[in-house]
Amino acid sequence: MSQKTIAFFPEAAFGPALNSVGIAQACEKLGHKAVFLSDPGFVEVYEGYGFEAHPVALSEPMEPEAMAKFWEDFINGHIPNFRKAPIDQIDNYVKDCWEAIVDSAKWAQKDLPDVLAKIKPDMICVDNVIMFPAIKQFGVPWVRIISCSENEIPDPIVPPHLSGCRVDDREGMAAYEAKFHEVIKPIHDDYNAFLARCNEEAYPIGEFFEASPTMNLLLYPEPAKYERQNPLDPNRFQYLEGCVREEESFEVPTFKSNNDKPLLYVSFGSLGAGDTDLLKRIISTISRLPYRALVNVGDYMDEYTEIPDNVHIQSWYPQPSVIPQVDAVIHHGGxxxxxxxxxxxxxxxxxxxxxxxxxxxxxxxxxxxxxxFHRYDWTDDELAIALDKCINDPGMQAKMAATSAHMQSRHGPTKAAGILDDILKAAE
Structure with a gap:
């Protein structure tokens, strides 16, 4: 098969972006050309991994630095809402996010047709929570990548996306879905009106996307997947068992103390790093425990003036190279x-x-x-007990080893590239 061009269009967030980078790396190993459709603020991210990237405006045009600052301010402005239960975030953070997401689809429609005509991709892989009509209408196979939780694909017995509900909490699931539909309805109506202007059919309340008729790739691993009332058809849905990109190596630094103790990694992501009070509290707790810790503080290095001897901070770590070397992780759930x-x-x-x-x-x-853990309602003793179990509990360690062996034996990026390659071959 001759070289084909695969266009990746991830959401403008590091999780989806770097997931697509991993798949794109594997596709190029098979001889294809991977290019990126990119929010202007992320063009340099893809170029940094050696990929061609084409900007697509997802908002009112602004300088990349201003765009990055916009989302940083957006997140930091919602820090008080981080204390709330998921259902109580619907009418603030979740609502504001969906308004911005719908606006991004409208903006993208202005650029996408011309950008796609220029690139002439043989396949488009979109990793977002909303449909962009131009992708569906371009006339080549499109694949949906789901970097968020698997429950982005709904099912009657799976907790609603973003709800944080347990699988046995049917009452909580129903309450969350009812409030989400009530709050989101004006935004959803606006999106459906946009779809109508693009000659596309409306989506049911609460849904802003659809499953691809060709293939849907879920980042989730099978050992953590949900039981479903309506099982996903493997001909259209495949689990990628994680999709870990190739990243630069990382050498663990020498600490001023505790160099013979277990190593922790703490990260709330590039945007979550703005919650500096919480990170400082975690650092303070770890300073009194028999561990070392690498702490990702994002763009807030200047906020940390007193660093304990058993803690190392940095604005960014090559995470896939760090996690294999640590003993346990504290993170935000991305x-x-x-x-x-x-x-x-x-x-x-x-x-x-x-x-x-x-x-x-x-x-x-x-x-x-x-x-x-609740983000704030925990004690030092509770964190210490949980860390000890993460590192020393035989049952949990056996579970982690089995899941890791399962995922690594399948290697998500290679699996994804093979699936995409098969689709391209079938389309010839």
């Missing part, structure tokens, strides 16, 4: 962090703040791969 911990067999404590972090915090505990 899907890349969630699956990378499972892939490398490291139990995690998840302190979610928004979006599918709530779902992953519940799921990590339900499946025995770690603990879900």
């Amino acid at each position: 899907n890349n962090s969630f699956t990378e911990c499972l892939y490398f067999g490291k139990a995690a404590i998840i302190m979610p703040y928004v979006w599918d972090g709530h779902d992953n915090a519940t799921r990590v505990q339900e499946t025995g791969h770690g603990f879900g």
Whole structure:
């Protein structure tokens, strides 16, 4: 088969972006050309991995620095809402996010047709929570990648996306869905009106996307997947068992103390790093425990003036190179962090703040791969006990080893590239 061009269009967030980078790397190993359709603020991210990237405006045009600052301010402005239960975030953070997401689809429709005509891709892989009509209408196979929690594909017995509900909490699931539909209806109506202007059919209340008729790739691993009333057809849905990109190596630094003690990694992602009070509290707790810790503080290095001898901070770590070297992880529940911990067999404590972090915090505990913590309502003793179990509990360690072996034997990026290659071959 001759070289084909595969266009990847991830959401403008590091989780989906880096997931697509992993798949794109594997596709190029098969001889295809991978290019990216990119929010202007992420063009340099893809170029940094050696890929061609074409900007697509997803909002009113602004400088990349201003765009990055916009989302940083958006998240930081919602820090008070991070204390709330998922159902109580619907009419603030979740509502504001969906308004911005719908606006992004409208903006993209202005650029996408011309950009696609220029690139002439043979396939488009879109990783987002909303449909862009131009992708569906371009006339080549399109594949949906789901970097968020698996429950983005709904099912009657699976907790609603973003709800953080347990699988046995049917009352909570119903209450969340009812409130979500009530709050989201004006935004959903506006999106359906946009779809009508693009000659596309309306979506049912609460849905902003559809499954691809060709293939849907779920970042989730099978050991953590949900039981479904309506099982997903493997001809159209495949689990990628995590999708870990190739990243630069990382050498663990020498600490001023505790160099013979277990190593922790703490990260709330690039946006969650703005919650500096919480990170400082975690650092203070760890300073009194028999561990070392690598702490990702994002763009807030200047906020940390007193660093304990057993803690090392940095604005960014090559996470897939760090997690294999640590003993346990504390993170926010982003899907890349969630699956990378499972892939490398490291139990995690998840302190979610928004979006599918709530779902992953519940799921990590339900499946025995770690603990879900309220982001703020925990004591030093509770954190110490959970960390000890993550590192030393034989049952949890056996569970992590089995899940890691399962995921690594399948290697998500290679699996995804093979699936895409087969689709391209069938389309010739």
